[in-house]
Amino acid sequence: MAETDTRTLDTAGARLRYDVRAGTGTDDRPLLLIGSPMDASGFTTLASHFADRTVVTYDPRGVGRSERTDGAAESFPDEHADDLVRLIEALGSGPVDVFASSGGAVNALALVARRGDLVHTLVAHEPPTAQVVPDREAALGVCADVRETYLRDGWGAGMAKFIAVTSRTGPFPANWAEEPAPSPAAFGLPTEDDGSRDDPLLGQNMRGCTSYRPDFTALRAAPTRIVAAAGKESEGTFAARAAAAVAEQLGTPLAVFPSHHGGFLGGEFGQQGAPAEFAEALRATLDDQRD
Template structure:
């Protein structure tokens, strides 16, 4: 798709305990793109494509990058993040919206569908890491606690290795070193600390209200990357789709397929938005 990107409109919205940074592109029906702990920047190429015929909202979740919080030691729960998304949608006065959440952001949009169903007509949960839905949840939660303890012991690289192993994601050594090695500035270290100590646990331990999601008005779509087969988020997404009585929707790429190949991803996303 040939679409020339234009600079987004940038804003900040006050929320309880946080100031939410957000970006708005395009015109048309509102679509929200959100991650956790991922900030708005990796969504920008997809947002630029989608803005050809949609209003696209992206945001840094509370405590991430450009959305500072009053209390950095407060947990980032799916409920808090959902309330933030509700405030942003209401602030734009362009809802009800379609919302695509990735990873922890997928948990955020499921919580949004439960708490504020009037604000979303379609929720696309792309690979939510809902460990609570798995039969081996206790062992997986124990591994999460171990990786948090490893991080708090000062072994940040070891914690990242354990995180990837738990997720079922294999990276070549040079890619791992590029992503996690080298010197980290204070901001990056703070982001890592927040993820391991205040976001990972409440996100992966969140249990969706299956009855509410099945009976609610928003259409729920569970997305899985075609390259994610066998990974943790494939297993959790498959379990969630089964609990909801729906078939998962396959998207191009892996866990972050929207960033790897936004052109291919937007084609699948448009089909979902059109109800295909």
């Protein structure tokens, strides 16, 4: 891997840390890898497969090394989009290619809707927005309940519901609230509430991310080539269904990538995908119709 240059950027309400790995090849268009609330460390393996390109990763506001300076308890996609605009402008390279996954894909859609001129190609991998799925009302209710459970009962209870929601296949039923709550112990999670309420996923980003409605009019008008993608093993899950709905709204085919929601992971956070195969599919997608 190329040596990493870590930089600091002050934005409205946050101080961001981001990493630039200079590529060894001749491609002068940076590849920006975006997660949320996952920080830059989650892209270590994927970045290693693009050593020929300049790769940029960052910690979103309120996560990892990037602190909020406004004291706010929640973050929203439009705030993340503003951070990303400033980050790309700070690179001074012109339009970038973007691979964005999960909440990062939601934030990237907000970025392109606002400043499509800054992004040449966006691969939006499994953006979990409840606003686009056919079972919208139930999905919004389920996602809100995950956060409410966390605020009421703590991290273990909230995370147990989150895992149950994200791993479930098929639409959420209208009577989902009548279903028994999953036990944290069943997932090896703590059953006691430690009193903390600062989790970046369940507290800070859950509501804003899942309730975000993409501006499809702006996205279709943007100069950016947008590819909505989902993992082969994710079929039927909430985030994959949302990706398919985004693709339908854009009038483009859904790209199917290897593995699952974290298919690019190579052991980060104790999770294993198929990073070599995933990187190959990503490279092919980025190279397709390349200027």
